[in-house]
Amino acid sequence: MKARRLRALALGGLVVGGVAAGAIRWTSDRALEKVYTPRLVEAGPGPIGEPSLERGRHLVTAVAQCTFCHGNDLGGREIADDPLLGRIDSANLTSGEGGIAGRYARTDWIRALRHGVRPDGRSLVLMPAIGLSKIAEQDLRAVVDYLEQVPPIDRAPRATRFGWMTRAVIALGWADDIFSAHEANAHRPSRARDVVPEAASRDYGEYLVALGNCRVCHKADLRGGLHPLALPEEPPPPPLVGDGAMEGWSREDFARAMREGRTPEGRALDRDYMPWPGYAALSDVEIDALWAYLAADARASTNRLAATR
Ligand code: HEC
Ligand code: HEC
Incomplete structure (x- = not known):
């Protein structure tokens, strides 16, 4: 009697588990296979200046750091390979075999x-769309021109495989932000800017925060915190705006953190998770612009809080 009841229970458990696994697979497949037909955002009708290769190189290696995820040779690399999370390689961005620069049209x-x-x-x-979706026309052309002439690398990314944990998180709707199309849709302007003037301004700072992917890790509101799919060894990205963010820091302290990976308290920033070695090549004007944007925002939100107390 007892054994039979146990067997029935085990069988019931298997059936429920099987249905749940099927539901997770079906829901996550639907999300992964969904086809998007966006109306492509083009630039304004104005004339676009000649994009420079030097600007392209700076964007690819320092500001937007395509190199951080696509490898220093831009031929693609492993982003994750884990039984529960799955396996994903970034793309080969060069014109070599298995690369896209040769076959991608504008x-x-x-x-x-x-x-x-x-x-x-x-x-x-x-693929970080929350900020890249704001790329100005002249910068997009500079990036493409640069990628089309880097030394071709022959390397094909391996097929992507999604682990159960990732599928479950997708099925629950907790990981919409890993879908680049979803992120781009939520944050994209209706028209691309032709060019964003390089200056120590909040405007250029806001643009650098977008292209620099700061919001990918420090969260959309820049208030920091870990992602639900973060690896166990990942340090939590601290807040960059709001109460307590970079408290008491000067512009020099900020520059040192971005270029040397050191905070005023003497903490070393983990270069595997905070890509400061790439940001080290940001110009003085770019550091000024980032600081103008972040510090003004932090001060504004602190003042707002103080006013409501
Ligand atoms: C945070 C990591 C990350 C950064 C930074 C990044 N990428 Fe990617 N990119 C990826 C991953 C991962 C994929 C593969 C996505 C997939 O297969 O679903 C990808 C795919 C792509 C693709 C699609 C290729 C194809 O298969 O059709 C293009 C184009 C691309 N990246 C260009 C860029 C450029 C240009 C930059 C810099 C401006 C950049 N990426 C920065 C992670 C990144
Ligand atoms: C790939 C993820 C990632 C990106 C992209 C990124 N950060 Fe970070 N950042 C981190 C992590 C993680 C830390 C904490 C590192 C540690 O504690 O070792 C951090 C730390 C920092 C710190 C130190 C703050 C403090 O209070 O200690 C600053 C400043 C910072 N980031 C600024 C930026 C800016 C500005 C950008 C965009 C231009 C940016 N980060 C982009 C992940 C990222």
Whole structure:
């Protein structure tokens, strides 16, 4: 009697587990296979200045750090390979075999960078769209021109595989932000700017925060915190604005953190998770612009809080 009841229970458990696994698989597949047909965001009608290769190199290696995820040779690399999370390689951005620079048309670049969508209409995954979707026309051209002439690398990314944990988090709707198309859709302006003037201004600072992917890790509101799919060894990204963010820091302290990975308290920033070695090449004007934007925002929100107390 007892054994039979146990067997029935185990069988019931298997059936429930099987249904749950099927539901997770079905829901996550639907999200992963969804086809997007965005109306492509183009630049304004004004004349666009000649993009420079030097600007392209600076964007790819320092500001937007395509190199951080696509490798120093831009031929793509492993982003994750874990039984529960899954396996994902970044793309080969060069014109070599298995790379995209040779076969991507201009509309493909716009679709990928401004909309987070691959040529076949499916969303890219983990490609940072929250900020890249704001890329100005002249900068997009500079990036493409630069990528088309870097030494070609022959390397094909391995097929992506999603682990159960990632699928479950997707099915629960907790990881919409790993879908680049979703992120781009939520944050994209309706028209691309032709060019964002390089100056120590809040405007350029806001643009650098976008292109620099700060919001990918420090959260959309820049208030920091870990992502639900963070790896166990990942340090939590601290807040960059609001109460307590970079408290008492000067512009020099901020510059040292961005370029040397050291905080005024003497803490070393983990270069595997905070990509400061790439930001080290930011110009003085760019550090000023970032600081103008972040510090003004932090002060404004602290003052707002003080006023309501
Ligand atoms: C945070 C990491 C990260 C950064 C930074 C990043 N990428 Fe990616 N990118 C990825 C990943 C991961 C993929 C593969 C996505 C997939 O297959 O779903 C990808 C895919 C792409 C694709 C699509 C290729 C294809 O298969 O059709 C393009 C284009 C691309 N990246 C360009 C860039 C450029 C240009 C930059 C810099 C301006 C950049 N990426 C910065 C992670 C990143
Ligand atoms: C790939 C993820 C990632 C990106 C992109 C990123 N950060 Fe970070 N950042 C981190 C993490 C993680 C830490 C904490 C590192 C540690 O504690 O070792 C950090 C720390 C910092 C700190 C130190 C703050 C403090 O209070 O100690 C500053 C300043 C900072 N980031 C600024 C920026 C800015 C500005 C950008 C964009 C231009 C940016 N970060 C982009 C992940 C990131």
